[in-house]
Amino acid sequence: MKPAGPSARTAAADPPDAAGPAAHRVTGAEIEELARRLLDPVSRLIRADLRRGRERAGRLYDGRR
Numbered sequence: 001m002k003p004a005g006p007s008a009r010t011a012a013a014d015p016p017d018a019a020g021p022a023a024h025r026v027t028g029a030e031i032e033e034l035a036r037r038l039l040d041p042v043s044r045l046i047r048a049d050l051r052r053g054r055e056r057a058g059r060l061y062d063g064r065r
Contacts, residue, residue: 054060
């Protein structure tokens with residue numbers, strides 16, 4: 001069996017671009033924007049999951065409200 005050459009390598013096995021670690025840094029403003037964009041979809045998913053859990057338990061409404 002002959003060894004795999006460079007053409008057999010996958011893109012995932014290749015090292016990252018030589019741009020350096022500075023190219024992958026995320027600023028605080030970018031993190032804040034991402035958090036704001038993710039807040040609504042994630043909270044919607046969590047509420048739906050809680051609602052399904054209450055339905056499975058036979059309690060359609062949360063008694064704390």
